[in-house]
Amino acid sequence: MKLSVWTYEGPPHVGAMRVATGMTGLHYVLHAPQGDTYADLLFTMIERRNHRPPVTYTTFQARDLGSDTANLFKTACQGAYERFKPQAMIVGASCTAELIQDDPGGMAETMGLPVPVIPLELPSYQRKENFGADETFHQLVRALARPVEKTPQITANLVGPTALGFRHRDDITEVTALLEEMGIGVNVTAPMGAAPADLARLGAAHFNVLMYPETAESACRWMERALDLPYTKTVPIGVGATRDFVAEVAELAGVTPRLDTARLRLPWYSESVDSTYLTGKRVFIFGDGTHVAAAARIARDEMGFEVVGLGCYNREMARPIRALARDYGVEALISDDYLDVEAQVEALAPELILGTQMERHIGKRLGIPCAVISAPVHVQDFPARYSPQMGIEGANVIFDTWVHPLVMGLEEHLLHMFRDDFEFHDDAGASHHGGQHVPRVPTADRPEAPAAATPDAITWRAEAERELRKIPFFVRGKARRNTETFAAERGLCEIGIDTLYEAKAHYAR
Amino acid sequence: MTRHTPPPPAAGCRNAPVLKQRGQHEVFCGLTGIIWLHRKMQDAFFLVVGSRTCAHLLQSAAGVMIFAEPRFGTAILEETDLAGLADAQEELEAQVERLLERRGDIRQLFLVGSCPSEVIKLDLARAAERLSARHAPRVRVLNYSGSGIETTFTEGEDACLAAMVPALPATDRRQLMLVGALPDVVEDQALDLLAQMGITDVTVLPARHADSDVAVGPNTVFALTQPFLGGTHAALERRGARHIPAPFPFGEEGTTAWLRAVAREFGVDPARFDAVTDAPRARARHAVAKATETLNGKSVFFFPDSQLEVPLARFLTRECGMEALEVGTPYLHKGVVGAELDLLADGTALSEGQDVDLQLDRCRAARPDLTVCGLGLANPLEAEGLTTKWAIELVFTPVHFYEQAGDLAGLFSRPLRRRAALKLEAAE
Numbered sequence A: 001m002k003l004s005v006w007t008y009e010g011p012p013h014v015g016a017m018r019v020a021t022g023m024t025g026l027h028y029v030l031h032a033p034q035g036d037t038y039a040d041l042l043f044t045m046i047e048r049r050n051h052r053p054p055v056t057y058t059t060f061q062a063r064d065l066g067s068d069t070a071n072l073f074k075t076a077c078q079g080a081y082e083r084f085k086p087q088a089m090i091v092g093a094s095c096t097a098e099l100i101q102d103d104p105g106g107m108a109e110t111m112g113l114p115v116p117v118i119p120l121e122l123p124s125y126q127r128k129e130n131f132g133a134d135e136t137f138h139q140l141v142r143a144l145a146r147p148v149e150k151t152p153q154i155t156a157n158l159v160g161p162t163a164l165g166f167r168h169r170d171d172i173t174e175v176t177a178l179l180e181e182m183g184i185g186v187n188v189t190a191p192m193g194a195a196p197a198d199l200a201r202l203g204a205a206h207f208n209v210l211m212y213p214e215t216a217e218s219a220c221r222w223m224e225r226a227l228d229l230p231y232t233k234t235v236p237i238g239v240g241a242t243r244d245f246v247a248e249v250a251e252l253a254g255v256t257p258r259l260d261t262a263r264l265r266l267p268w269y270s271e272s273v274d275s276t277y278l279t280g281k282r283v284f285i286f287g288d289g290t291h292v293a294a295a296a297r298i299a300r301d302e303m304g305f306e307v308v309g310l311g312c313y314n315r316e317m318a319r320p321i322r323a324l325a326r327d328y329g330v331e332a333l334i335s336d337d338y339l340d341v342e343a344q345v346e347a348l349a350p351e352l353i354l355g356t357q358m359e360r361h362i363g364k365r366l367g368i369p370c371a372v373i374s375a376p377v378h379v380q381d382f383p384a385r386y387s388p389q390m391g392i393e394g395a396n397v398i399f400d401t402w403v404h405p406l407v408m409g410l411e412e413h414l415l416h417m418f419r420d421d422f423e424f425h426d427d428a429g430a431s432h433h434g435g436q437h438v439p440r441v442p443t444a445d446r447p448e449a450p451a452a453a454t455p456d457a458i459t460w461r462a463e464a465e466r467e468l469r470k471i472p473f474f475v476r477g478k479a480r481r482n483t484e485t486f487a488a489e490r491g492l493c494e495i496g497i498d499t500l501y502e503a504k505a506h507y508a509r
Numbered sequence B: 001m002t003r004h005t006p007p008p009p010a011a012g013c014r015n016a017p018v019l020k021q022r023g024q025h026e027v028f029c030g031l032t033g034i035i036w037l038h039r040k041m042q043d044a045f046f047l048v049v050g051s052r053t054c055a056h057l058l059q060s061a062a063g064v065m066i067f068a069e070p071r072f073g074t075a076i077l078e079e080t081d082l083a084g085l086a087d088a089q090e091e092l093e094a095q096v097e098r099l100l101e102r103r104g105d106i107r108q109l110f111l112v113g114s115c116p117s118e119v120i121k122l123d124l125a126r127a128a129e130r131l132s133a134r135h136a137p138r139v140r141v142l143n144y145s146g147s148g149i150e151t152t153f154t155e156g157e158d159a160c161l162a163a164m165v166p167a168l169p170a171t172d173r174r175q176l177m178l179v180g181a182l183p184d185v186v187e188d189q190a191l192d193l194l195a196q197m198g199i200t201d202v203t204v205l206p207a208r209h210a211d212s213d214v215a216v217g218p219n220t221v222f223a224l225t226q227p228f229l230g231g232t233h234a235a236l237e238r239r240g241a242r243h244i245p246a247p248f249p250f251g252e253e254g255t256t257a258w259l260r261a262v263a264r265e266f267g268v269d270p271a272r273f274d275a276v277t278d279a280p281r282a283r284a285r286h287a288v289a290k291a292t293e294t295l296n297g298k299s300v301f302f303f304p305d306s307q308l309e310v311p312l313a314r315f316l317t318r319e320c321g322m323e324a325l326e327v328g329t330p331y332l333h334k335g336v337v338g339a340e341l342d343l344l345a346d347g348t349a350l351s352e353g354q355d356v357d358l359q360l361d362r363c364r365a366a367r368p369d370l371t372v373c374g375l376g377l378a379n380p381l382e383a384e385g386l387t388t389k390w391a392i393e394l395v396f397t398p399v400h401f402y403e404q405a406g407d408l409a410g411l412f413s414r415p416l417r418r419r420a421a422l423k424l425e426a427a428e
């Protein structure tokens, strides 16, 4: 039993729903109590879908238990087939139905429905949403894909995008364009937009582009063995990764690598002088393994940030993320406990968080800017405009998105210069962010929150504390922490103005 | 005084036939009530004993309301807990110990049952009893079910309040009890109106803090502020309290009828009643009239959601000039909403329970001007050209009593005004 407050992933049947809702012509019959229908709102409200997810819930009640929950399932299954006439169905149990052991798969089989019915075994008490999506897609592909003749033109499948995925809609467009430049067509994109009949012809492609390992790696592995389809290992998020991806695809397809960089702005935006202020900004990165790995590379190599910590919530990715962290000289945090992540952020006091919806809230609470790089996300991360993460435009979007929460370069200097000005003071926040002007609060009324990890033995003298407050907000946390570390290393138990500036000189870079 | 609402219908709907269908329900389970109950009871913690699904439901229903460490959480059952029951019981108690140690601010702890905990027959009552004995008097531990196999959406609040009743101290005081978790601002308004009429011995269930001296006994009379409190109603009657039946305080008419029933019980002089209510009644009518410009003559269709459907249909038809095509409710408790049914025009279609696909067919055929439904259905129906109002807002927004009557009407008129305001075609 584990106490959980906020969760990064839903239960595995929500993963199955992400696959089913992304597809067309497929229907999911879920043996579940009525409350589980909340999951529909993830798709209709957060993703703003204009259709109900193709899911029928049996909504059994206590009085049905032990008498006819099984019948209820059969009726729901039959009714769903007749109403929606899908090309194929998936059936399974939610956490509660798993306990009453009605065996939806077995029952559906005996019903003799005229379409393929694929049973799902998703252990609700062990696994989570990403596993559910990966396993569901894997079972669908196994059941429906058959060896078929290859397309005459070189084609690839785009594999992995689902409903409720972070920017999946736009990544598809971007990757399709990347392939097209090399003369490679798209055979099938799945699950997003595919019907069961499309899954049957996955084997006609020459290779698979695995866009999101979280949701489709098992299917790609199976297709590699059974359909002789190799798959790409590079996820093209960031400039470097996009170049690597192009090289990998060229190699797999036997074509000349080609990448049109006319629209690519990130390298120049990073090189231009205004970006000087980005140098060495301390970032903490957290999300799903794939997006974290991509973000770490961009942060260090393409933005010039310092990665001070990273981690992922999906245990399936623990191994590669641990290895990655070692490369970056940090220790990986592998946890799906929001409070662990918050504690880590608090201890590291980064200047920027790259995370999920959860980290956005952590950042808000701790006053640290945050940009979102990974699911789970909220409604504002399904923007109306085109904003992929992958490919050339993805790199441009990422530059803008990550820089946005920060105070701009020139503005940073102005804040240093005019930090005591009554309008232009640091509590007012960055000028390009919305919100009403905040009048300056007299310093005395505003106790500075001590850093979480203040060693007990060290105290700040009043004048040093006052001096600290003169430092702009976006570097104050770092200055406090550095000074305390500096003092602790030297065995000082009191911090004066001198200590503050000695530490500043010590850490100067 | 001029008449602003029509006279009650000749027959009303108390004995009207009710359509009952059994198919897929598209409703939340009772766990959802935790979202507003934990804001109301400021020293209570709600510990759901359930699965990852339950935790995810709470998070999704809470939307962006993320607090650093909210006063609710889910003890997620794992494979090991399912293997041996004795362990789960011990595990739960250990979790509670850790929680109470960390959160010294907690004075009431609710162990909330879920479908999984009920299917495996985890005995939360016993756990609550043992934990209560161990932590009294600092913390009181109670339990109730918010499971989807037992409760629908607002029934979670009912189960929670009903669980509190047996633990209330006894009293012989002649007093009024207001029952239902209302936003503080609304509750204060109600208490103020009652005080102006001279009714001052009033307690509220649930109280904002555990140490408020809410008690109950044979001289207690109670008035429900929410229509979904059937279980609490029964629990209070078992403690000897007596119910004051009345329509619910939605809109000018409902609020006046509700107050009048209470005033009559306490022998308030009619002149005094009018003196206290005349001004706010006029304000409420004025505010509702604005929204009525949009709502008048429009039709409305209710999907079952919170059990507020019957009182709201009464408000919209009688005060806002709307026509109710179908009033769906998860559960029709005639003992509680009888007075409301009397005011619904004869011939209004009532339905209880749900087969969502069949009901969607009826809704599409009826083409109402406004459809009141859950979050899962709203956008798909909008995409089909139907204007919708999310039902959940009706329980998350202050809508009771006079000063909110205009806001309540506004919740329904806004989607219609919005649709009329959007001009997305080319100008030509």
Ligand code: SF4
Pocket: A033, A034, A035, A036, A095, A096, B029, B030, B031, B050, B051, B053, B054, B055, B057, B113, B114, B115, B116, B146, B147, B148, B149
């Ligand atoms: S319906 Fe049951 S299993 Fe689903 S969230 Fe509600 S209590 Fe949990």
